[in-house]
Amino acid sequence: MSVEAMTPPFLQLRGVAFSYRGHAVLKGLSLDVGxxxxVALLGGNGAGKSxxxxxxxxxxSPASGEIFLEGRAISGLTxxxxxxxxxxxxQAHVAPFPYEARDVVMLGRLAENGLFRAPGASDHACVAAAFERLGVGHLARRRYTELSGGERQMVLIARALAQGAPVLVLxxxxAxxxxGxxxxxxxxxxxxxxxxxxxxMTTHHPDHALASATRVVLLKDGVVLRQGRPAETLTPESIFDLYGVRVAASPLPGLFVAAGGLQRPT
Structure with a gap:
């Protein structure tokens, strides 16, 4: 058996249930992220994605079930x-002060340094690498509060990369x-x-999942409706079950179009 086969997934949810004010939001959900x-989560509003x-x-904290990070129970982690x-x-973030974008990204290094250690050369290198990787280095010296919504989102993704964690939750x-x-x-x-x-990641766009995901999880009423490879799981039938609208596969790969306009089926 290979080492990779013996290594647990980065993230595991096993039979997780959660209720809010007596309403069951998730009902025994299980999934892995390796x-x-x-892994793209799709579902209507209130499906339990957030x-x-x-x-x-x-x-x-789940009402029942367990969550593991790299094989360790999350309940036992700081x-x-x-x-x-x-x-x-x-999805959205408003900074209380007009920090420069590079300072917002530097906040990602707190997981490594803690609150009381000043950033060093390696931290500045991580921040610069994150900006460069996303192609948004021109934003580094701009005030975060003056950026557009899309520019802020790219800065937040750069912050996540600077954090150095092996799993990104988006x-x-x-949005x-x-x-482009x-x-x-x-x-x-x-x-x-x-x-x-x-x-x-969560998304309301099946096309995005088809274009980029290795696996999709369809959530409805707190349970997994279907999960699997995008091309096999995201079908016109499953999208109808999920959203209640009829679509047809476009001749273009990885694209759905509304069937018969945008009216809900009866």
Missing amino acids: RSEI TLLRLALGLL RREIARRLAYVP DEPA ALDF RQIELLRQLQQLAADGYGVL
Whole structure:
């Protein structure tokens, strides 16, 4: 047996359930995120996607089930230990002060340095490398509060890369990006996966999952409706089950179009 086969996935959820004010949000959900994987979560509003991310990040505790990071129960890890394994990119973020973008990215180094150690040469090198990798070095000296929504999103992704964690957790990472930046982001995620990162992301765009993910998980009413390879799992039938709209596969690879306009089926 190979070493990789013996190594546990970066992130494991086993039979995880969670309720909010008596309402069951997740019901015995299980999934893995391994090395070189991009796992895309799809589902309508209220399906449990954001709750799943918060559980994976240790921000919420499951009512039942277990969550593991690199084979260790997340309940036994400190916040700093979790941050060394998971880097989070929120959908939106507002900085309270007009920091330069490079200072926002430097915050990613707190998981390594703690609060009381000044950044050193290696930290500045990590920050510069993150900007360079994403092709947004021109943003480094600009005020974060003066950036567009899409530019802020790229800075937050750079912060996650500077953090050095092997798993990136992204909540709707392409939501604020224009079309060109969306395509570039998906390419970057694929390259990160090729370099050994694990990626867990939510998206409302099946096309993005088809274009970039290695596996998709379809959530509905707190349970996994289907999961598997994108081309096999994201079918017109499964999208109808998930969103209640009929689509047809486009002649262009990896693209869905509305069937018969945008009216909901009866």
